[in-house]
Structures are given as C-alpha cells and as structure tokens.
Amino acid sequence: MDLLEMKFQDLRRRCEGAHMAHVYYGDPCEEFSLKLVETLVENGADMIELGIPFSDPIADGPIFQAACERALKAGVTPVKCIQAIRKLRSKGIQAPIIVTTYFNIPYVMGFTRFLESIKEAGAQGILIPDLPIEEAEPYGRMTIEKGLHMILQIAPTTSKTRLKMILEEASGFVYLISLEGVTGSRLKSTSTTLRLIRNVKAYTSVPAMVGFGISKRENAETLIQAGADGVVVGSAYAKIYMEKLDNPFEALPEIAKQAYEIKLGCKNRSF
C-alpha cells in the first residue's frame, strides 16, 4: 500500500472526504510554490496535485493559464518541478503527491524516464488531462509497472460504455470532472455532478474525487454528502495569490483559511 492508498484508508476510517489541492509549480516562483504546498497541507489539504506548467494548457481556464505562463517565464522546467517533490518530501511533507501535466511533457522527456524521476522524487501518481483511455495504452501499464498510479478522468459527457472501460483501468482514484468546461469554471448547478457521482459509485469501489469549479465549503459538503470520496480545489487558491503577485506570501493566511474551510466541508461524511 502506498501513501495514496493509505491516505484514503485513513480518511475512510475517519469518515472524511479527501481534499486535494491543485497547484501549478513555480508560479510565480519556486519558493512560493513550496511554501504554498506546505501551507495547504498544514491547513487541510490531504493530498497535492502538483502541476508541471505547460505552454498550452488546453484543459485549464484563465487562472491556471496565467499561472503556467508566469511559471514558465520564471524559468521553471519539468526537472525543477520533479526536484520540488524531493524538496517537499525532505521538508517532511507526507501528503500523497499526484503529478499533473499535459502529455507532451513526459512524451518529450521519455515516458519511462519521466515516471522513474517522479517516482524517485516521491510522487504517487500522474494525471495527464489530455491522455484519454484510448491513448493511455501503453502508458498506463508502464505507470503501474513503475509503482505509480495513473489517475484517469471521467466527465459528464462520458458514456456508460466508456465509463466502464475507464473504471476497469482506474488506479488510485478516478477524477470526476464536475462540469463541461475548463478548470476555474464556476460550478453553477451540481445536479449533473451528483448524477455522475452516483453513476461512478454504482460501478466501482475505487475512490472518486471531484474536481473543476470547486471553491467553497458548501460545494465540498454537497459533493461529499452525495458520495464523492473527495474534492479537488485548484484555481480557487491561485486566484487568491494572483491578486497579490508583488508579494504572494501575504496571501498565504487567506489561502490557509480557505483550505481549512474546504476541509471542514469534507468532514461530515455520512456513511
């Protein structure tokens, strides 16, 4: 059992939903990102989705696009992001880390080399938003072989047939995209999301995390109560420090508060 599986077991035991915080590393500088992750973990994030910035993040909304742009301008590279995992681990951070990036990054580095590096650095899995199940072979297998999870996504538009295909390959958890849109979109109605959770839970016991558009404690509460095993919050955090880019560290208290609130929303799990 790895850190990720242990984390879910632990949370289940405590009747809590998981709170994964999504961060694009290096925005606006490495020091801040490291501190940001620490703050999040200390204030309620159960796990970290660590984004390696990509020049053309097509699944991301304006907030994360700007984050990628700033990080790249600041000179962040995939290698530095991977080193960051090691740094976090050496600071004693135990939260599972899922590396997120667009497929071209591991493709260009060499997929195997990429997996080996992040594994060695201390990550538990990878999430590649532009690698649907059709393209995941042979990468999914390679990931498992290296002892990592490949996190697959499921969307409101996913058909029942594909849902089953995806769940068959699911490892670690499945990432339910709450809405049709990009990261940072506003989650207006949860009815589609709730139906999605029901559908997925009917077919699998793999944990199901819900992401996209979650920014408030109530969002988390509703989703967790509907059966989700956790929520992912990303742009909502970036939005806070985005307004204080001169000295983003000043934003950390507010982010801490927000993380705490979200985690509160994950706590009342009724099962």
Add this chain to the structure above:
Amino acid sequence: MDLLEMKFQDLRRRCEGAHMAHVYYGDPCEEFSLKLVETLVENGADMIELGIPFSDPIADGPIFQAACERALKAGVTPVKCIQAIRKLRSKGIQAPIIVTTYFNIPYVMGFTRFLESIKEAGAQGILIPDLPIEEAEPYGRMTIEKGLHMILQIAPTTSKTRLKMILEEASGFVYLISLEGVTGSRLKSTSTTLRLIRNVKAYTSVPAMVGFGISKRENAETLIQAGADGVVVGSAYAKIYMEKLDNPFEALPEIAKQAYEIKLGCKNRSF
C-alpha cells in the same frame, strides 16, 4: 458670297494666310470675352472661332477644359453665347464667326433651331469636333440649307479614303488637326502636319486651316509657307489671361501683341 468666303478671297488677294482665333465664350465672364474678341480682331485675327462651353469637352486640353468649367460656373448658356454674336456684330465686328461646340449642345436645343439662331445672330458656320463625317448626315445638309458652313476636320490619322469623303462635303474651309492630341498640346514636329497639308491641297481647292498646338509666329510661318490657307490659335491666348484671372483685362495688351505676331507669321505667303 458670305463673309467667310469674302474673307478668304480678300486674304488671297493680299497674299496672306488667315488667322482664326479660338475663344471659349464667357470665360471668365461675358464682358471679358466680348472685349477679348474685339482685341483679337483689332490686332490681327481675321476670323473668330467662338466656342460654346460644354461640360465635357473631350477634344480639348487642360487650358480649354478649365475655360469651359469657369464659363459654365459663371452661368454662361448656349443662348447667351449666341446673343454674344449679335452683340459683336452690333459693335461693328465684321470678322467671320464660326461657332464651335460639342454635338450635344445643338442636339439638345434642336439642330434646326440652333442653326437658325446662330445664323440670325450673324455667324457664318459651325464646327462640331465630335461630329465626324459618318454622323454629319443629315446635319451637314441642314447647315448648308440654312446658309451656313459646316466646318469639317481632318486629322493626321485620316485615311486617304476618308480624306476624299470629307473633302467632298467640305464647305467654307477644312480644319486640319495638326497633331494627334487635344487642343493646347505642344506641336513638337511639323513634319506630319506638313504632309497633311500637302495631301489635302492635292485634292481640294477649299481653304485649309491648321489648328491645335499653334502658339508662335514661327509655327504660323512654317505652316502658311507649306501651303496652309490659315492657322487657328486658341489655347495660347487663353493661357495668357488664365494667369491673370483676377483681372483678365490686364492680359489684353499681351494678347494683342501675340495676335499681331501670329498675323505677321501669316503674312508672307509665297504663292
């Protein structure tokens, strides 16, 4: 025998070439045009080509185009031009008057009415630059019937066949266009013109006047010596007063001198 024929007889007797001055009536005002004609006649013009301004004088160069435009702006009409003939006659001017205008003017007035008016006012003929021999029927006949001459033109581009056709219909005199171009063009070489004169004189005894591009005494001399029965000078006079439009009357002395010079050029006729 009318004034025009008498004039040619008279000039022949005195071994002189004819000097016809071409004036667009009403430029820049009627008073000036009347005075201009008087000055020209008093200083060496044997006959007057009185132009009725037309909005689109396609056979005229920039000087006469501007003259037409000014005259029309000043409110000159064909009727006023015709009245001017009467005024000139009543001032005692005896020089033959050829009315020049583009075909649309008499066409719109009614050709017969037009002829009757100018005849009655005291003109001897008409010259319509855009009425070639092909279109002259029935207008030529009507003109003769009214006791007027229809002056036909011959150009350097006129073929021998057409030359004969035109000469057959010629009345009063024929107007040899000295060059391929418009009024006011510079006569660069006279060789074409001289050939034209030779050709025409070989076929007819009707007087042949040469026009277009004549501005200097030497031009007149050369042409008269080559056998022309006269020259037509127009833009060269307009050019003089054009530069003094504030008070064109000031230009009259210079115009007088110029007319006198031209006439001098017409005097040494060697036949």
Add this chain to the structure above:
Amino acid sequence: MTKGRFGRYGGMYVSEILMHALLELEEAFERIYPTEEFQKEFHGLLRDYGGRPTPLYYARNFSKHVGFKVYLKREDLLCGGSHKLNNALGQALLAKKMGKRRLITETAAGQHGLATVMAGNICGLKTEIFMGVKDIERQASNVNKMKLLGAKIKPVKTGAGVLKDAVSETLREWASCSRTTHYLMGSTVGPHPFPTIVATFQSVIGQELKQQILEKEGRVPDAIVACGSGGSNALGAFKPFIEEKGVRLYFVEGGGESLGAENSAAAFQHGSPGVLHGSLMMLMQDRWGQIRPSKTRAAGLNYPGRGPEISHLCEEGRVKPCYALDREVFEAVGVMCRTEGLIPALETAHAIAYVLNHPEEFSRDDIVVINYSGRGDKDIEAILRYYYGSS
C-alpha cells in the same frame, strides 16, 4: 447616322482623330472575333484563368426570405471579383492581335481597371488606368491591387473627379496614341464599335445562364434582374433572352440618396437622350445639354449615361428601367450576408435591393435570376461605415 445604332441610340460621335482607330477596331473585331483561333484562346482563358463557367446558384435561404425562387448568376466568382474580366480579356486579346502595345482605360469601382491590368499582363500589354481622384479615394483597395499588378494609375482631377471625367480624360489620351494603344472600354458605352464589342464579350454570361437554368429548371426564368450604368453586365445576361418575350428583364440603376436632381445616378428616371463620350444615349443633363453630375454610393454605377443598347431596350419597353436607393442597397447587402453568407458589391446590391423591395413585381411561382455581378470586397469600408458608423 450610320453604324452601331440601337434604335436612335449609339453612333460614333468622336473627333476625326479617333475615327481611324474606331474603324480599325471595328474591322479587326469583325475579322478576328469569329476565328476559331480567337474563340479557342478567348474561351480557354475565360475558363482556365477566369474560372468560367460561373455557377448559377439557387439561393435557398434568400428565396425563403423573399417568397419565390431566386438564382444568383455568380459573376462574383470570376477572377478579379466581377464580370469585368469577360470583356477585358476579350479586348486585350483583340488588341494584342491588332498589334497594339498598350492598354488604356478608366475605372470607377476599380473592378474594370483591375480586370484590364490582369488581362494586360496575360497578353503582355502595358496598362495605364485613368481614375477620378474621388474614386481613387473611395476604392483604395482596388487601386492598390492595380498598382501591385503593375498598372500606371493616372489620377483625374478635372470635373468632379469621378468616372465621367476619367472617361473624358482617357478619350483625350487616346487621341494622342491611338495607333499603338487600345482603349479598353469597360462597359457598353462609348462610340461604336465599343457597345457591340463589350456586349458580345459579356454575352457569355447569358449563354451560360440559359443553359444552366434549363438544366436546373427545365425552362427559362420568369425574370432576370441586373444592375448597371453602362449596361455591360445587364446586357451580358439579357442578350440571349431578348427574343424570349416571356422573360421579364429588369435593369436597376443607382438611385443614389434620393431621386432628387443632385443626389442620384438614375438616368432613366430623369434623363433624356443626348450625346456624351461618343454615343447618343439616355443621359443626365440640364436643359442646355450640359452633363449633370451623377451621385450614388456605388462607384461603378456613378455615370450619367446609360449605354445605347440598354437605352434602346428600355425605350422599346423590352427592359424595365428601375432603381434602388443607397439606403435600400446597404440593407440589401445585409440580407445577402445573413441569408447566403455572401457580401455583394454595392453595384450588385442594387439588383438585390430591387428584388427585396418590389414584391409586387414577382409572384410565388416565379423563377428569378439576379445577375450577381461582383463581390463586395472593395466596398467593405463603406458597408462597415453604414452598419457600425465611422470607425
């Protein structure tokens, strides 16, 4: 009063200087045009360079909008963007075979100038284009194209600086160089033989149209609507239908801002017969015979005269003379944009506007063909200004 007459209209009212050139042209046209060699070369170029045949497009959405079947004869798809190339190619080829070395012409909308320099380049003839200063200003995009293609542009400042003045200036220039230079007349105007030559070259439109509509509908149309000033696109489309008395022919001229004397180019509405630029035709003039300036937002319709043949056909009653006002024209552009995704030339939009605004002329079972004479690229600025205000 001899050659090139259409009823009382037509003729050769030019300076003696130009007569030789007109007679030479008439002779050359009659001799060369019917030859197999010329026909092959001409139609080969029309096809491969020009893009003929142009389609006859059933405008389904537009038809729904007006309530009867409307076809568009797509001259906008001809190389250069209007019907003008049909004539320019024909005359340039003819000029080349006559041994001419240079083409001169005038242009208003720029479409004919563009077609002329294209044809000139193809035939290896130099091109010089007279254009009123006002037209140079309002048809800048076509001016730029002509320049790029190597045409010499001669700005005409006389008069109002529009088409009429440019024609006069070209005639003057021609008088000085007619031995080596061909005046490539752009419409069915000017002295004989131009109206006949231009109509002949343009009649390819109507010939195709007839064959296409017979294929599509099994019968001739009930009406053909064309815009025009000189009349070349209209005559091109009408020619093969003149004898088919069942086909109504509509000629739409530039109404301008209003039909009032100073704001229009509608010569059939308030013109009278007169002579301009070598030809007797319907003309906007004052009571003394001075030509009145025409006014319309469509530069290509901004001419005070209607060519002799269209003048005659209207007088005879075979063709119905109509007009569209500027405002109607801009609105018609909008309708064509929305319904069919096509931006028509302002000239063309006159024909469209007429069809839109005269339901009383058309019945539900009618098949109507609009001669879609050109595309609106050259007019985008003016159209934008109308729709979005000055920008």
Add this chain to the structure above:
Amino acid sequence: MTKGRFGRYGGMYVSEILMHALLELEEAFERIYPTEEFQKEFHGLLRDYGGRPTPLYYARNFSKHVGFKVYLKREDLLCGGSHKLNNALGQALLAKKMGKRRLITETAAGQHGLATVMAGNICGLKTEIFMGVKDIERQASNVNKMKLLGAKIKPVKTGAGVLKDAVSETLREWASCSRTTHYLMGSTVGPHPFPTIVATFQSVIGQELKQQILEKEGRVPDAIVACGSGGSNALGAFKPFIEEKGVRLYFVEGGGESLGAENSAAAFQHGSPGVLHGSLMMLMQDRWGQIRPSKTRAAGLNYPGRGPEISHLCEEGRVKPCYALDREVFEAVGVMCRTEGLIPALETAHAIAYVLNHPEEFSRDDIVVINYSGRGDKDIEAILRYYYGSS
C-alpha cells in the same frame, strides 16, 4: 494508441470531456459522408456556391519565366478566396445533419473563419470565431468580412495572440458546449477524426487536378508544390497522387524571416515529434516540450505544428518538406503579379517562391502544378508595405 494514426503521428490527445464529441463526430462522418444525399448536397454546394471545379490554369508567362511548364490549381477562385470553403462546407453540412446548432472555430489568416461563417449561414448555424489579437490586427479585412456576415469574433489575448492560442481557446470553449456545438477544425490538425475529415473534404482539389492534368497533358504531373502549416491544401492536392510514385510532392512551410529559432515557422526544419491540440505531430518546441512560438508573415502558416498526415508523409520521404523565407515570399508575389496578373495570398506565395528559387529541383521537361491555395486580397497592406514602404 488506436485510431487516426499516420505512422506514429495522430491520435486523440484530448480531455475526457471531449471524447464523446470526437467519437460522435467520427461515427457521424463515417455514416453520413458516404450517403448519396450528403454527397449530392455537398458537391452541389461546392459547385453552385463554391464555384467548383476550380480551373487548372497553364501559367504561360510564369512558365516562360522559370523555364518549365507550370500549372496553377486555382483555389483562389473558390468562393471566399481560398481552399478553406471545401472543408467548411463539408463540416457545416455534417454538423447540421448531426443536429448541432452552432459552429465554433479559430482562424489566423481569416480565410478559414470566413469560410466557416459562409458555410454556417448557408446551413443556418450560428458561428463564433476565435482569433488571436495579433491576427485580428493584421488580417483586418477578413475580420470585417466575418463580422458583416454575422460571425461573433472572440479575440484571444492569451499567449502571443496568434493561431496556436486561438486553437487552445476554441478547444476550451468546445469543452463547455460540445453537445450542441461543432468545432469546425480548419486544417488537417487536431485530434482524430479531424485530420481525416478535413483531408477527405479537401481531396476534391486533387481529384479535379488529376482529371484536369490528364485532359490537358495526357499524363500526371512531375511535381506538385503546395504551401501549408496544418497541411489541408497540400493534402487535398496530394491525396490522389500519393501512390503515384513518379509524382514529386513538395510541402512548403513558412521559413519566416530566417530559419533561426525565434524567427521561423518551419517545423520540419527544426521541429520534433510532440503532442499539441490533441494530436502527435511535428512540432516546434523547446527541449522540455514547451511549444515554441512560430513566426512568419503569412498568418495562415503561423502554427508551430504540422498535421499528423503530412508529418508522416514527410517522415516517410514521400513528401519533401521545404520552406520559403519571408523575403522570397514577397518577391514571389511580385513575379506572379507581373507575369500572370494574379496577387497570391502570402501563404500561397510560399509555394510560388519555392518554385522560383529552386531551379535545381525542376528540369526543362517538367510539368509542375502549384496548388494556388488563395488570393492575396487579405494581404494587400503587407505586400504594399514591402514594396512601397509604410504608407
């Protein structure tokens, strides 16, 4: 690694959100495209609305200039002024039959955007077009046309404000509306099934070309030269000749100012395989896989990736990847203007420039076809600036 592969290139690298739309599209295309109804409607519109077949023009003067026979496949005569309509009409029809109500797309030169709104209007679908702010600026004339035709223009400010960024933005938009909206991909790029669909719709170019050259020359050409970035006009022309090994195929990309890293769009010259916008293809990227901005004066070639099929054909050696530099391109425009009276699009001028500057590739007896993908109306300003300086 499954569908839509061309050698190693292609694939469907998109968010799970979009997979249903791609699979639905693939299914619909396979089901609807072969039907007689679709074929009839599609080819009817291509003919009557688009103006197909476009001519194959023997460019006599240009041929003399280069010393061998050059034909131009005249896609510039297609309605809208480029080959883009072939694809836009096909996809719009398909989208309509799939029950979609809206089209979204991106455009750089504006040609594809224009084609899309035209097709959208014909099919009664609303159109929304994403365009980089820099492209909006430099292709103003096409922007205005699209607006007039009723398209909603969405300026894209992210990244460098060019095509790459507009594609990203359109994909993002599509993720939010793919049930009711069709992304009308403009070139043979993007995830499967787009490259296949676009190439299929564009292959009408090559089919006509083959028939026309056989008619004119009795044999296939020795070489076909096409410009491209995504590769749609090139593949359209090449498709029926891929198996004819005797026909040399040249693909000319935007060399930009110089081949140096920051000044070019020549992905085959200094690119490597990578994944962008849903597809594995030849890509300009840094050593970490971050996409490098492309640069060329031809907006339509300004994309850092080459579509998967053309990537594969070049890798295989079947197609020769070439480039032309900006300066050569502008000079080529001038040559085409003078010799044939045609102003090519800057994109198209890349193919022309290659033919002009690589005599070593062609012999005196060669028959060469340039796929003349579009007209230069949209580029007049840039061309004037090159020739006459800023004005």
